[in-house]
Amino acid sequence: MAKGITKRSVDYSRWYTDVIAAAQLADHSPVKGCMVIRPTGYAIWEQMQTALDKLFKETGHVNAYFPCFIPEHFMKKEAEHVKGFAPECAVVTHGGGKKLEEPLFIRPTSETIIWAMYKDWIQSYRDLPLLINQWANVVRWEMRTRLFLRTTEFLWQEGHTAHATYEEAEAETKQMLEVYRTFAEEYMAVPVITGKKTEREKFAGALHTYCIEAMMQDAKALQAGTSHNLGQNFAKAFDVTFQNEAGELESVWATSWGVSTRLIGALIMTHSDDNGLVLPPKMAAVPVVIVPIWKSDEEMDAVLKRLDVLTRNWKDKFNFKIDDRNNLRPGRKFNEWEKKGIPIRLEVGPRDLETNEIVLVRRDTCEKTRVSQDNLTERIISTLESMQVDMFKKALAFRRSNTHKVDDYDEFKERIDAAGGFYLVHWNGQTASEEKLQEETKATIRCIPFDAPEETGKCLITGQPSTRRVIVARAY
Amino acid sequence: MAKGITKRSVDYSRWYTDVIAAAQLADHSPVKGCMVIRPTGYAIWEQMQTALDKLFKETGHVNAYFPCFIPEHFMKKEAEHVKGFAPECAVVTHGGGKKLEEPLFIRPTSETIIWAMYKDWIQSYRDLPLLINQWANVVRWEMRTRLFLRTTEFLWQEGHTAHATYEEAEAETKQMLEVYRTFAEEYMAVPVITGKKTEREKFAGALHTYCIEAMMQDAKALQAGTSHNLGQNFAKAFDVTFQNEAGELESVWATSWGVSTRLIGALIMTHSDDNGLVLPPKMAAVPVVIVPIWKSDEEMDAVLKRLDVLTRNWKDKFNFKIDDRNNLRPGRKFNEWEKKGIPIRLEVGPRDLETNEIVLVRRDTCEKTRVSQDNLTERIISTLESMQVDMFKKALAFRRSNTHKVDDYDEFKERIDAAGGFYLVHWNGQTASEEKLQEETKATIRCIPFDAPEETGKCLITGQPSTRRVIVARAY
Structure with missing residues (x-):
């Protein structure tokens, strides 16, 4: 075993920290919750950026850059969005030595500032689709942080596209999830499950959210990427309309999708061993x-x-x-x-x-x-x-050897306590039972997998009827 | 002439704005002073990044990423630095719904946060040189902004290197200026003058600053890149020492160097014509x-x-x-x-x-x-x-046809008013006369060119003795 690296079997969490330190991937910074990505770690991010950027461009996307500041009143325009993000924002109140008339939020995600611009850029169906991606830093105030997995500032890409129809937006949402799956599996060598998030777990402001979920070596889940169909929510909040071919005004349909430096955490925890980092x-x-x-x-x-x-x-x-x-x-x-x-x-x-x-x-x-x-x-x-x-x-x-079908709640509790893992369980589709599950077991519904067949059964938590299985796990 | 583009001869400043709008390079954003870099403009930045990053890596540099936040007391550690930058900072006072114990500045440049980390990374001469670059956004609160040339937030790269001796740091400072010259001339097709900034114009916290200066089509100057020998100022402020080969503790020597999205402005104003953008x-x-x-x-x-x-x-x-x-x-x-x-x-x-x-x-x-x-x-x-x-x-x-040797102050005033231009003039080396020059003519000393021969003469402003000519111009 390598000097200075705790064995996974002894303390998995410490092993993770030790691998990062031994490979000099990242450091905690003097700013609470923020990390420094050291050259060895940043080189991995550069490999990720290069591969993803190529996949984005091959699917017709272009890059752009929007301000890191979001005026307070923009955040408030989409009701769900502000509820989800405002509490974790960093707020600029002074600039150039003066108090600002309106506080500026540092972007936790850029839907609002981008849709404010799209209003000027989109008039006609000829302006659609608009397929833009941004590479940027974002800030979400986190209480408990962990290198790469959860930090107050992190690096990511965020795609923001505009479409003429729901169907086009939905196709884009699914296409980008597939790009993420390809990247995770073929470049990172990290197998992922693709599926849909529950209502409770979806993005604040989305119609629905798709995701890729990976299993770490401690058999816990890690959400590695998300793709959102935003419907017309942001277009309506920012009054973005277009004239369709028939000459009528319609609200624009939107998607957004992102992956972040969190992927480096996923990469480390999927492949590394007691001797340190293992890179595909x-x-x-x-x-x-x-x-x-x-x-x-x-x-x-x-x-x-x-x-x-x-x-x-x-x-x-x-x-x-x-x-x-x-x-x-x-x-x-x-x-x-x-x-x-x-x-x-x-x-x-x-x-x-x-x-x-x-x-x-x-x-x-x-x-x-x-x-x-x-x-x-x-x-x-x-x-x-x-x-x-x-x-x-x-x-x-x-992952396969740690994924199980379970139909008994007590058996589930015992097994997840003993060995973690992914559990294919029946669920009645209700948020109440989802919350109960989390309270009682610390596990969450990771996704409703695309490939889950229809199957009648009884909800693990309530015993009520269910038509398909979902994936439940404890997660990072 | 292209529809919608003002002729240069009619209104140069409006021409610049029109070229940007016609090519869809950038837009003003709803956040005061911040721009949106549109896909066509961002594609130019990507070309610049790719070429520069290759030149940086060929000269042994690696990339890393440091937090965008700088604690207030860090800024204050280097006396000149805080004087130069604090007044133009954006300040975060709240995070996660609470008032912060200490305000955080959004980086206007990253010397302080980086040298706080270097303290942990550097112990011995074996850890040197440390050759790190960062691609990032920075914020400097600007009163009067102009797309690409001067915006509150902009994108840039900032190199931060650490060395065992003054000589090594000086060689690095000059090497990176030469990288910038190569990039400007061979990639952007923008000729530049290399030289040293005066004491008054140097970077806040540097021993001295070198620069590349370009001439725009209105015969005004634009500073296109700077490279600073920081001496031991930041090492001393952050207590960064190393054990030399003889076993003694010494303070580390530093450099920093940067170019930004301002280069896109330089590119536009060097080559474009009354029909719009012209790209090399x-x-x-x-x-x-x-x-x-x-x-x-x-x-x-x-x-x-x-x-x-x-x-x-x-x-x-x-x-x-x-x-x-x-x-x-x-x-x-x-x-x-x-x-x-x-x-x-x-x-x-x-x-x-x-x-x-x-x-x-x-x-x-x-x-x-x-x-x-x-x-x-x-x-x-x-x-x-x-x-x-x-x-x-x-x-x-x-540039050559708009560069003149002048020895008479009145003639200088007349000519620069009439046609702009670069003026090779004698200067007594005093900040007082430099300030007088700017007050009376709005022109500044752009640099003391490396290739200016020794030559005795009389200071243009004071008539006092001078040993070489400097370049004076009105600048962006």
Whole structure:
């Protein structure tokens, strides 16, 4: 086990904090509830941004930037929205040495300021759809914070689209959820369940909210992304209408969708182990590190010279780093890269030059293999591809083995206390029973999964009739 | 002339606003002094970010993210810094529904919060240099604002580095100024003068500040980027020391450097014309647009089919867009792309299919040429390359013809009133005469240029002895 990292089996929560510290991903800041994202952590966010931004642009979206300030009276225009967000806002009351006439909220989310602008930009059906995304910081005053998972300030993207019909807005809402699913599963190697949030859990101001839910290694749930069909609520609040093809004025239909630096928390808690961070290859800015080993200057020259030849054609294929620092022993270097989660570590010393081999260590399995220096490039590429797939499969297998159908409330309480997990349970669709469930078990309905078949049963909490199962879990 | 754009010769300031509106680059927001960067404008910022980020990484820098909040007592730790920045800060006094124990300033720049963290990260000479950059929004309360040039909130990057010696910090300060010069000249095609700011104009808290200064088409100056040698001021304020190789404790040496969305203003005012925005190829996300022309469905099919063949190998070489909207006439499309500054517009109709030609229009010169469809790809690439160079040369020639040596104060006043311009004048090095100059002429010392030779003369304002010329201009 790595020095300084608590074992998962001993204290999962401390393990999480230790992994972050050991990999230097983030720090608490002197500002209460706010984190500093350190370079190693920020590099992961950059990988996420690049991949997501590409997916957004491929689906026709463009980026823009709106002010971080929201005038108080804007927040109040959408009744549900202000109820949901105003209590957790940071408020600017002074600017330029003077008290402001109207306080400004720092955006907790940007629907209101964006729809105030859309009023000027949308007149006709020809202006629709409007498909805009923003990369930004947002602030939500949190009492209990946790690095990446819940911080007062965090980074995110928020898509805000405008459409001519409900159907188009609904298709967009579902499309973006699918983009999130693709990103989570194919890039982060994090399997997710897609589904609909209950009325109680939906976004403040939405008709309905879709989500992706992931399972962490302690078998707790983490909401990894949401996509909202906002109906005409914000258009009506900000009086945004358009002339349709028939020449009539109609209110515009809206969606919004977002993922945040919380995804870094999801990534850590899905894959990492007792030795530290484990990154899937697609999330590693540098997926390959080489640690050369030498005792004398001649050996150093020989090893570095061979590496020069071996790595000649790597640049266009994958990023790599040669760790040739000479004030650190190889063991220390191995340890450092292990803690930082670099997918593949190569070790090469004078003896390997003779045998024409190299040691290849996979971070996910910690498997150490001697491989030939011939065809090394192909070997690395295929290993990276296998890791990406294997890590997803492993996480999926874990989720499956921790997902259970339960029909008895007492059995449910016992099992969730003993081992966490996702539970497919019947529910009568009422907010009252949902609240009772949470009060009594600290578990919540994570979503009504898209793929849940119709099935008659009895509500776990009330015994009343139910037509399909929902997913219940304790969550971050 | 384009509809809706005031001519430069009639009203330069209105022309600037009109160009921005016509290209849909930005809008004023309902929040006083804050702008909305619209998708067309934000695409330029993305081009800038991509190019700069690459240059930063090539010089060894990594990105990170620090909180947007700065506790009031942090600001006060560096005496000059608080004097310079506190009066223009936005202040958060309430969070989560409660009054805060200590007000939080929204970052106007991040030296203080970053050096508070560096205290934890730096112990030994082995931790140095620390080369970190941050992409972020910042807030400075401005009374008179102007889109891109001066807004209450703006986007920028801020580099913050830590070094073991003054010499290293100084080398970094100069290196980053050189990165900015390269970016301005080779990417934005904006010629700049590099030099040192006077004591009066330097950054609040710096030993000295270097800058790049550009000339706009009204012959006024615009400060486009700054790089500061902060000495040990922030290290001392935040008690950041390191153990040197000899085992002694020393204060760390610091630099900071930044450019912002102001660069978009510089880009607009350097190259655009009375028809709208003109983008240098490297700043255009899509440098080539094709407007197909047809009257019948058969013609449309034939033209689009040919375009399919012609553009087959373009994807990997440059971005392009085929404007096949059929609810707009070609003339409207030409006008739209002209206003948006797309470097090359291609027009192709049924007649061109017969003659195997295509119309190519260069946005910078408005030159319209019929070119062969054979070797069209190469022709486009070489035209883009020429435009990039020609636009720089044109801007440089303009600056040269508007830069003058003057030794008589009255002549200076007359000439700057009549035609703006940069003036190489002698100055006695005293803040008092610098202030007098500004009071009497509204002009300021832009910089002490690096390339100004030693030369004895008499101060323009006081007649006292001077050893070299400085650059004086009215500025944005």
